[in-house]
Amino acid sequence: MALISPSRRLRRTPFSEGVEAAGVKAYTVYNHMLLPTVFESVEADYHHLKKNVQIWDVSCERQVELRGPDAGRLMQMLTPRDLRGMLPGQCFYIPIVDETGGMLNDPVAVKLAEDRWWISIADSDLLYWVKGVANGWRLDVLVDEPDVSPLAIQGPKAEELLERVFGSSIRNIRFFRFGVFQFQGRDLVIARSGYSKQGGFEIYVEDSEIGMPLWNKLFEAGEDLDVRAGCPNLIERIEGGLLSFGNDMTDDNTPHECGLGRFCDTHTAIGCIGRDALLRVAKEGPVQQIRPLSISGEPVPACTEYWPLYASGKRVGRVSSAAWSPDFRTNVAIGMVRMTHWDAGTKLEVETPVGMRAATVRDKFWI
Amino acid sequence: MALISPSRRLRRTPFSEGVEAAGVKAYTVYNHMLLPTVFESVEADYHHLKKNVQIWDVSCERQVELRGPDAGRLMQMLTPRDLRGMLPGQCFYIPIVDETGGMLNDPVAVKLAEDRWWISIADSDLLYWVKGVANGWRLDVLVDEPDVSPLAIQGPKAEELLERVFGSSIRNIRFFRFGVFQFQGRDLVIARSGYSKQGGFEIYVEDSEIGMPLWNKLFEAGEDLDVRAGCPNLIERIEGGLLSFGNDMTDDNTPHECGLGRFCDTHTAIGCIGRDALLRVAKEGPVQQIRPLSISGEPVPACTEYWPLYASGKRVGRVSSAAWSPDFRTNVAIGMVRMTHWDAGTKLEVETPVGMRAATVRDKFWI
Numbered sequence: 001m002a003l004i005s006p007s008r009r010l011r012r013t014p015f016s017e018g019v020e021a022a023g024v025k026a027y028t029v030y031n032h033m034l035l036p037t038v039f040e041s042v043e044a045d046y047h048h049l050k051k052n053v054q055i056w057d058v059s060c061e062r063q064v065e066l067r068g069p070d071a072g073r074l075m076q077m078l079t080p081r082d083l084r085g086m087l088p089g090q091c092f093y094i095p096i097v098d099e100t101g102g103m104l105n106d107p108v109a110v111k112l113a114e115d116r117w118w119i120s121i122a123d124s125d126l127l128y129w130v131k132g133v134a135n136g137w138r139l140d141v142l143v144d145e146p147d148v149s150p151l152a153i154q155g156p157k158a159e160e161l162l163e164r165v166f167g168s169s170i171r172n173i174r175f176f177r178f179g180v181f182q183f184q185g186r187d188l189v190i191a192r193s194g195y196s197k198q199g200g201f202e203i204y205v206e207d208s209e210i211g212m213p214l215w216n217k218l219f220e221a222g223e224d225l226d227v228r229a230g231c232p233n234l235i236e237r238i239e240g241g242l243l244s245f246g247n248d249m250t251d252d253n254t255p256h257e258c259g260l261g262r263f264c265d266t267h268t269a270i271g272c273i274g275r276d277a278l279l280r281v282a283k284e285g286p287v288q289q290i291r292p293l294s295i296s297g298e299p300v301p302a303c304t305e306y307w308p309l310y311a312s313g314k315r316v317g318r319v320s321s322a323a324w325s326p327d328f329r330t331n332v333a334i335g336m337v338r339m340t341h342w343d344a345g346t347k348l349e350v351e352t353p354v355g356m357r358a359a360t361v362r363d364k365f366w367i
Numbered sequence: 368m369a370l371i372s373p374s375r376r377l378r379r380t381p382f383s384e385g386v387e388a389a390g391v392k393a394y395t396v397y398n399h400m401l402l403p404t405v406f407e408s409v410e411a412d413y414h415h416l417k418k419n420v421q422i423w424d425v426s427c428e429r430q431v432e433l434r435g436p437d438a439g440r441l442m443q444m445l446t447p448r449d450l451r452g453m454l455p456g457q458c459f460y461i462p463i464v465d466e467t468g469g470m471l472n473d474p475v476a477v478k479l480a481e482d483r484w485w486i487s488i489a490d491s492d493l494l495y496w497v498k499g500v501a502n503g504w505r506l507d508v509l510v511d512e513p514d515v516s517p518l519a520i521q522g523p524k525a526e527e528l529l530e531r532v533f534g535s536s537i538r539n540i541r542f543f544r545f546g547v548f549q550f551q552g553r554d555l556v557i558a559r560s561g562y563s564k565q566g567g568f569e570i571y572v573e574d575s576e577i578g579m580p581l582w583n584k585l586f587e588a589g590e591d592l593d594v595r596a597g598c599p600n601l602i603e604r605i606e607g608g609l610l611s612f613g614n615d616m617t618d619d620n621t622p623h624e625c626g627l628g629r630f631c632d633t634h635t636a637i638g639c640i641g642r643d644a645l646l647r648v649a650k651e652g653p654v655q656q657i658r659p660l661s662i663s664g665e666p667v668p669a670c671t672e673y674w675p676l677y678a679s680g681k682r683v684g685r686v687s688s689a690a691w692s693p694d695f696r697t698n699v700a701i702g703m704v705r706m707t708h709w710d711a712g713t714k715l716e717v718e719t720p721v722g723m724r725a726a727t728v729r730d731k732f733w734i
Contacts, residue, residue: 003393004371005404006671008687009490009613010395026370028377029396032490032613037372099502104495123376123399125492128471132496135466135640136503246376246399273502304373320375 001026010034013059014149014211018219022229030060030123036231043326046235049198050327053157054230055218058195058202059149064107064119064127070139071115073271077133078119079109080255080272082265088113091176091191095255095263096126101277102251103258104129106243108193110178110204118204120150122245133273147208153218154200157225162201164221166190173201183217184210195232197240197367234302235323238332241292241365247303248290248320248334254278256286257336288317288338292365295331295350296358299324309335309359310349316341319350319359328366337361368393377401380426381516381578385586389596397427397490403598410693413602416565417694420524421597422585425562425569426516431474431486431494437506438482440638444500445486446476447622447639449632455480458543458558462622462630463493468644469618470625471496473610475560477545477571485571487517489612500640514575520585521567524592529568531588533557540568550584551577562599564607564734601669602690605699608659608732614670615657615687615701621645623653624703655684655705659729660715662698666691667719676702676726677716683708686717686726695733704728 004010004027011033013019019036026038036057039045048054066074076083079094086092088111096105096119105126110118119126131143153162162170166181170190173179178191189204205211219227243249249258256264256278266275266282293309306318317337325332333350341348344363349356371377371394378400380386386403393405403424406412415421433441443450446461453459455478463472463486472493477485486493498510520529529537533548537557540546545558556571572578586594610616616625623631623645633642633649660676673685684704692699700717708715711730716723 001370001373002391003368003405005393005395006368006669007395007611007614008670008672009611010671012672024369026372028372028374038370098498125495128492128495129499131465132499132501133503134499136500136505138503244374244376247374302373303375304377305375305379 004029013057014205014208015057015059015151015215017212018215019057019229024229031062031121031125033060033062035060036229037234039229039231042234042323045230046233046326048226048228049155049196049230049233049236051156052226052228053153053155053161053222054228055215056152056154056231057229058152058232061120061150063146063148063204064121064130064143065146066117066119066130066141066143068115068141070141071117074130074134074139074141075109075117076269076271077137077273078130080264080266080269080275080278082268083109086111089177089179091178091193093176093263095258095260096129097255097274097278098251099274099277101254101274101281103245103249103253103255104251106245106249106258106260110189110191112189118148124245147206149205149208149211151203151205151214152194152200153203154194154196154230155198158200161218161222161225161227162190165217170201183214186210195242196236197242198236234321235325235332238321238323238334239325239328239366241334243290243334244321248336253336254281254286256281257289259290288336289342291335291337291342292362293319293333293335293348293350293359294362295319295322295333295352297331300331300352300354300357308351309337310351311341311346316348325366332366333359335359371396380424381572381575382424382426382518382582384579385582386424386596391596398429398488398492400427400429402427403596404601406596406598409601409690412597413600413693415593415595416522416563416597416600416603418523419593419595420520420522420528420589421595422582423519423521423597423599425519425599428487428517429512430515430571431488431497432511432513433484433486433497433508435482435508437508438484441497441501441506441508442476442484443636443638444504444640445497447631447633447636447642447645449635450476453478456544456546458545458560460543460630462625462627463496464622464641464645465618466641466644468621468641468648470612470616470620470622471618473612473616473625473627477556477558479556485515491612514573516572516575516578518570518572518581519561519567520570521561521563521597522565525567528585528589528592528594529557532584537568550581553577562609563603564609565603601688602692602699605688605690605701606692606695606733608701610657610701611688615703620703621648621653623648624656626657655703656709658702658704658709659732660686660700660702660717660726661729662686662689662700662717662719663725664698667698667721667724675718676704677718678708678713683715692733699733700726
């Protein structure tokens with residue numbers, strides 16, 4: 001691995017001080033911001049996440065805030081998911097597409113009120129798309145990036161930890177719902193969500209000033225739970241089938257190709273940009289789709305470029321994420337596979353940097 | 368410095384193989400792509416750049432391509448710089464602003480033909496803004512990111528090197544103009560431009576396939592010129608006053624604050640989004656502006672957060688980039704200073720991670 005050169009452009013977060021004190025070893029850059037990737041080691045972090053509780057600095061999940069009378073209309077223009085039934089207090093995972101149906105981002109929308117929303121974004125400047133659309137369509141809405149930095153509490157002991165800090169009503173938050181809780185006199189939105197399959201919450205920390213006080217409070221409260229600093233874990237997210245925008249999908253892909261067709265209500269999402277382009281694919285289905293794959297043999301290195309998938313020498317797709325899974329004793333991977341070869345059990349070959357390997361299409365992800 | 372975790376999302380370039388073979392030591396991430404920052408050392412790279420010739424992988428200067436009957440109209444909507452006099456074959460440095468006059472990017476526009484433009488972008492997904500605007504205003508234009516990766520040839524011997532590969536007509540290219548040259552049967556746009564003050568060119572490498580062949584050809588041709596792999600150099604760019612979007616300015620700043628007022632023809636740039644917001648600042652001038660500053664004492668560390676500037680204990684600005692200059696024997700810096708304290712010679716104090724230091728506003732950058 002090479003070094004990363006620090007600069008103001010790769011923004012620090014309200015929790016950077018805590019992250020550094022916890023011994024972060026590596027970062028990625030996500031929405032122009034530092035996102036930790038390793039503390040002890042990817043494997044050690046993985047085992048700990050599955051047994052205990054971790055605190056993740058995911059400030060890089062920047063918010064795009066929409067406020068004003070046209071906020072709801074603009075939200076529906078952005079996504080093929082029908083938002084009419086969505087209530088304040090709910091979070092929806094929404095594909096966001098351009099006029100051709102290509103994915104621009106796969107964020108979580110947080111409905112704060114009828115006229116106020118946050119979009120908690122994946123790695124692209126979605127703010128620019130939303131502002132451009134709002135300007136061109138002359139909508140009555142303010143669009144900006146507020147000072148909100150999500151802090152994720154993930155792992156089987158997450159609820160126990162948060163109860164100690166915010167009280168037992170934290171247990172009443174249902175999946176992809178949020179409540180408002182107090183910390184040092186401030187209101188904090190806390191949702192049951194997060195980029196792992198181990199359960200947990202995301203605290204939308206509004207105002208950088210309270211970042212480190214909250215970080216410290218959580219560590220004090222969880223000392224006997226072996227709470228540690230952590231981060232989205234490559235192995236666990238592949239096992240769980242959590243896609244990564246920019247890795248597993250880009251604006252070349254439709255939501256249907258990404259297996260997100262269930263989040264597309266193409267017939268009823270009236271006003272959605274890209275709806276026309278998606279109508280046909282929604283009817284006939286995509287010709288290639290995301291699939292879980294196992295790759296045989298020794299642990300593979302990090303996937304830094306698409307690895308081509310072959311069947312009898314013919315290219316039938318590509319792998320975009322891969323890692324050795326200690327729990328499942330195989331290389332777990334996410335690929336995009338053509339319809340002709342996407343059935344579970346299909347045997348393929350994948351060209352990795354360490355040579356050609358056998359790969360098998362699975363029926364589902366591991367967890 | 369921490370490590371950077373490799374992934375497909377931090378895109379490799381057509382020249383990554385060459386960059387790695389040349390011994391790159393560190394990267395930054397720029398437009399979701401790897402940008403080298405150090406080869407031998409920032410200081411050694413700096414001295415070499417000023418004496419010889421370097422080849423820079425600046426693929427991360429991604430292109431936004433505009434094609435179609437409304438391409439010219441859309442271009443003028445994006446910038447307060449009047450583009451009416453611009454001819455095919457010219458490059459213009461253009462501030463791009465939102466409806467409030469805030470900077471969204473500071474790219475170089477390349478006019479290929481009346482109905483075809485490239486925008487060679489700084490670090491933000493300008494594609495999303497341009498696509499959003501084109502959609503909302505129902506313009507007849509195609510907007511996408513083509514397979515074009517700029518390769519910069521910078522340093523006093525750049526012309527000598529390019530003449531050997533492309534012939535003597537390379538000398539006829541004037542500053543911020545381009546010509547079309549052949550390589551392996553392909554047409555390549557070559558402009559006299561680049562992110563240094565040492566002179567040189569940028570080759571817009573269209574089609575990743577010819578990336579490494581061109582890279583290798585340039586190294587073979589320049590062996591006796593001591594040609595080396597290089598990259599934008601922090602010290603040299605501060606000495607030369609080359610601003611960095613995301614470091615020295617963000618969407619909080621107007622072009623006038625960034626000292627880019629001369630690129631704003633606010634009265635005649637009819638149709639520019641943000642023109643109304645800029646009219647007043649264009650008339651009255653900004654209340655804060657970019658200034659070169661020298662910082663006294665020992666070499667300062669990298670500037671990873673704004674360093675506050677004070678005068679008699681009152682905050683009057685911030686420093687966003689700083690480095691020790693071996694040639695000028697001082698710390699060179701770029702700051703944003705309030706009108707009350709921006710005159711050349713003004714003595715200020717700057718709060719750095721290594722303590723409070725004396726700083727002086729200069730009349731101009733160093734080179």
